[in-house]
Amino acid sequence: MAAYKARLKAFEDTLNNERIDLKTLRKLCFNGCPFEHGYRSTCWKILLNYLPLDVSQWKEILEKQRKLYTHFVHEMIVEPGTKASAGSQADDHPLNPNPDSNWGAFFKDNDMLLQIDKDCRRLCPDLFFFQKATEYPCKEIIHADSRVETLRKRVEHCVLHSETLKVDRFGKSNMIASRRKTSEEYSLLPDGQEAHWEVVERILFIYAKLNPGQGYVQGMNEILGPIYYTFASDPRNEWKEFAEADSFFCFTNLMAEIRDIFIKTLDLDAVCGIGSMMASFTSKLKEKDEFLYNRIKELDLKPQYYAFRWLTLLLSQEFPLPDVLRIWDSLFADDKRFDFLICICCAMLMILRDEIISEDFPTVMKLVQNFQTSKVDLQRVLSKAVDIR
Template sequence: MDENLVSNEQEKDNNDSEVLSGHDISHGDHPLSEGKASLWHQYFQEADIAEQIERDVQRTHPDIKFFSGDSPFSLENRKALRNILLLFAKLNPAICYVQGMNEVLAPIYFVFRNDPSEQHACEGLGLHKTHEKSQAEADSFYCFVRLMSDSIDHFCKQLDNSPIGILSTLCHLMELLKTNDGKLWHHLQITNKVNAQFYAFRWITLLLTQEFNFNSIMRIWDSLLSNPLGIQEMLLRICCAMLLCVKSRLLAGDFTENLKLLQHYPEVNIEHLLQVAKELTNPTTCPSELSV
């Protein structure tokens, strides 16, 4: 037999022995695997999350140049939002990312990025400006995590029916309304059957960021974050005050009209809204302890 032919046959046998057979491939590492332990599955899942975050970041306050447009400044700001949300999703796999979190993050980053102090001001130049941007991003991430920690249970479906879940919080809101205006409560809950989950779910989980313009959000958050009784207490008071401020329209409306009104909340005097929230009666708190 030709020596070259023998040599080729031996080389072929050696190569065949090095090929990984199908049964030797770990199912968990297969690109098409849906197993939670699969690195490929995790990769594609993270890619989907990143894509969703990117879509939401692009839609963040399109009417404000700070977040929108193609200027280097706005592109840099959107990149910071994206980085923070991606890191939060990575560190909190049980919650991951929920649509609307970008709206909660936006006011936080806006404040830090526009901090006029010498250390954080965004009006600096060159390397100093880059350093300040980095500080704003880091500080925003820290505060975003702290803020979300107060309402993180509202995003866990497994806790929906628990005492700390979103349904329990909605019940507290209705109890607050019933205590302060039984007639309006009866009209919404009994007569028209406008379930609070239809409108207040978004109010509470996204901290009212989609109900008011950006300047109003900043003023409302000033009261939320400075309240000595905690964010959730003041948030429920403001939500209840929102119902009371449109009481006449709600009492005159049917199910469809009321739902449309509450899902597209009208412009109101923010200072009056906060004052109404402060003066509400809550059996568990004292109005004199509140500040607006």
């Protein structure tokens, strides 16, 4: 208990300086950020280059960035949503070939939005947080007098309705309307409320609109989710209120570092992106445990079967959320964070070494694709990763 209080005091002293000592902060965060007093939320904002080291600049930068995000919401969701609710202009219609037609962009966005919506609704299914109503919904969108079509309503309108002509045995025909259901149905909050997953959906939609060359790629929700959860759970209301905007910019900065692994054109054989990361992973494993490396090769257990997800989603699917947050403390704190990610992945395999050596392909495959079921202590994984590094 005394040691934990000493750690809290170390974070307090470091964050209360006029200028943050980055080296000290990295060292503290690498060993885990406390949730108390919003330390993790603040530290992640610094480590993800959202807040500068000069604390006197924080207020101005936060006001500027939050105002900019509000502008994005208005331009990309509120204005188009208002037009959709009010109906388009008479000379604009779905078949309008004019490149300036609002309908062209609308249809193009819908495919992307449907995927974002599907992914966000099932975000962290074991955690009720994302299904709960946020205390700070977008007022422009959910206000009682608002005439904006929300992204959720837009998705609901996208679901196709069809009519089937049915003829009975007496020759009488009837049109039967049917609604094409999505693969999963979800309970929704009443009008006037927004679930946290809807906030995540809005962030991803805006990000995709601002990055048309990349757009939305499945899995980005798993990267944004822990960031938003951390900021939206901040014990300080004055920070929690702006979790959406702050999450957007921290997610954007993180994606700037890892965007190559989400670009589809950079496939497994590319010299950069996910192919390069998996090559580095297998090379590191061979260097640290050549016998295990050869056994995995003998089983024909290719890294794309399991390491693709580990590396692309920063292990967010391999551990429960509290453990993911702890892992990300170390990743964000490390100045070579993705090298350390590779070390963690190697550690995971080396901890399963006995089973990999003794078991057959189906058993080993199940183990590495469902690492959570092995119930390995996270601290053991991190300690092994530090030894590997």
